[in-house]
Amino acid sequence: MGKDKLARFAAIKTFENVLEYERNQPFPMRGNWHRDFFKNDNPLVLELGCGKGEYSVGLAKMYPNKNFIGLDIKGNRMFIGAREALKLNMTNVGFLRTRIDFIEALFGPNEVDEIWLTFSDPQPQKPKKRLSSAIFIERYRKFLKPGGLVHMKTDNDLLFEFTMEQIEEHGYPIVDYRPDLYATLETETDPAQREIFSIKTHYEQLFHAKGHVIKYVCFKIN
Ligand SMILES: C[S@@+](CC[C@H](N)C(=O)[O-])C[C@H]1O[C@@H](n2cnc3c(N)ncnc32)[C@H](O)[C@@H]1O
Numbered sequence: 293m294g295k296d297k298l299a300r301f302a303a304i305k306t307f308e309n310v311l312e313y314e315r316n317q318p319f320p321m322r323g324n325w326h327r328d329f330f331k332n333d334n335p336l337v338l339e340l341g342c343g344k345g346e347y348s349v350g351l352a353k354m355y356p357n358k359n360f361i362g363l364d365i366k367g368n369r370m371f372i373g374a375r376e377a378l379k380l381n382m383t384n385v386g387f388l389r390t391r392i393d394f395i396e397a398l399f400g401p402n403e404v405d406e407i408w409l410t411f412s413d414p415q416p417q418k419p420k421k422r423l424s425s426a427i428f429i430e431r432y433r434k435f436l437k438p439g440g441l442v443h444m445k446t447d448n449d450l451l452f453e454f455t456m457e458q459i460e461e462h463g464y465p466i467v468d469y470r471p472d473l474y475a476t477l478e479t480e481t482d483p484a485q486r487e488i489f490s491i492k493t494h495y496e497q498l499f500h501a502k503g504h505v506i507k508y509v510c511f512k513i514n
Contacts, residue, residue, distance in 0.1 A: 300371040304389065309382075310374050312367075313390040313398060323400025329386060330359045335405035338363060340392050340423055341412045343494055345373020345385075350491035351408075352377070352385035358405075360385040363392055369494075392423065399435035407432055409444040411495040414451040424455040426462065429513050438514045441467060447496070447504035459511050468510040474500075 293301075304310045313319055326333050335358045339348045342362030352360045364370050367389045374387045388398065415421040422428070424444060432442065442464075446452050452471075459466060470476045473489060480486050489508070492500070500506060 297368045300368040310387045337406040339408045343369045346493040349373045363388045402437045406441045414448040443510045445508045447499035452507045464511045470508040473506045473508040
């Protein structure tokens with residue numbers, strides 16, 4: 293591992309806004325995020341596979357009355373968002389370095405209001421590992437409030453088509469569907485929507501520069 297990566301790994305261990313979770317450990321924050329971490333009862337939004345955490349930090353700036361947690365296994369990416377949040381003294385955003393595969397161990401029933409899946413790995417060979425697969429949706433259902441939203445933003449045709457198939461197969465109600473997100477923004481009149489979609493993640497910028505079409509869907513699973 294490079295020197296920079298090691299330094300970032302060491303640094304996030306000292307960050308008060310970053311928690312880490314290893315499988316099969318007790319996790320006292322489960323069910324207690326509002327009371328013990330955020331110290332308020334505001335809605336809780338997760339960004340799964342957050343990378344540098346652009347959505348977690350960006351939405352936290354826009355919505356001071358909501359709480360945000362970015363989850364990723366890569367601490368050196370998360371370092372960027374966590375450091376920014378600390379510099380800005382943001383108290384409504386945190387990070388959790390872990391594998392998303394055992395996410396049910398991390399959040400209690402009805403603890404979460406919304407989930408963002410931002411440019412998730414498409415896992416071409418392993419559909420069950422896709423973050424919108426039935427296996428993952430079953431995990432989310434255990435802690436997402438009734439009527440809670442799942443947002444997916446991606447450039448990847450395979451992942452987007454797979455997600456739309458899952459939505460159809462399981463009858464998840466669609467709240468918003470934009471197969472060419474940027475084209476829809478040219479006529480978008482809702483300033484809140486424009487602001488939310490103005491956030492561009494690291495991978496989003498890379499893929500958009502390559503000419504990939506950015507897609508978005510929002511659906512309910514409960
Ligand atoms: C393509 S990157 C996207 C990062 C960021 N959301 C963005 O748009 O720039 C996918 C991220 O998901 C994380 N990831 C994928 N599968 C994961 C898993 N099972 N548990 C934790 N993190 C995962 C990777 O570490 C990586 O940072």
